[in-house]
Amino acid sequence: xxRSVILFISLVFSLFVTLDLCAQTGTxxxxxxxxxxxxxxxxxxSESSQMDFGRFSPGPQGGEIVLSPRNTISxxxxxxxxxxxxxAASFHVSxxxxxxxxxxxxxxxxxxxxxxxxxxxxxxxxNSIPSPGTGTGMLQNGFQIVYIGATLKVxxxxxxxxxxxxxxxxxTFDFN
Numbered sequence: 001x002x003r004s005v006i007l008f009i010s011l012v013f014s015l016f017v018t019l020d021l022c023a024q025t026g027t028x029x030x031x032x033x034x035x036x037x038x039x040x041x042x043x044x045x046s047e048s049s050q051m052d053f054g055r056f057s058p059g060p061q062g063g064e065i066v067l068s069p070r071n072t073i074s075x076x077x078x079x080x081x082x083x084x085x086x087x088a089a090s091f092h093v094s095x096x097x098x099x100x101x102x103x104x105x106x107x108x109x110x111x112x113x114x115x116x117x118x119x120x121x122x123x124x125x126x127n128s129i130p131s132p133g134t135g136t137g138m139l140q141n142g143f144q145i146v147y148i149g150a151t152l153k154v155x156x157x158x159x160x161x162x163x164x165x166x167x168x169x170x171x172t173f174d175f176n
Contacts, residue, residue, distance in 0.1 A: 043095035043175040048145065053152045054086030062155040069129040069147035079154050089148040093137060093173050101137040103128055103146060104172040112152075112165035121165055125151040135176050146173070 053065050056079055063077020071088040075081050093101060105126035112121045129147045130136045137144055154160055
């Protein structure tokens, strides 16, 4: 029996030593976490073709040239259309697939100035395809072409002498 008591005491002692070693070393677990970040395409727009009302000659009362976003022209009043090309403006808008965007056209008339004098013509009545407004544009496969037209107000030959007239305008594309 003394032997079994000694064996029992030895077992209890070794159990306490084992428990004490476990308590001193502790148990550690290391886990790896994962992080994700996604960069999406930047919303951008660039001019693909410039607006060009083409070649024409003012008549005795002047008039208007209406350039549609579909690249057709209508001449009103005493303006005589010349030979040559006319071009509606176009803009390449790009960004995230299937994103909606808004189009804001100039609200004030834009002035074209004669290259070598102070004579001017006015552009007004802007329109576009897709139509201007909130969320009217939709990117398909990450892009859309927006076509812009307007009306050029032409004076008489005295008001608008022969030569080239230039100007610029701002259009806003807002990513919705």
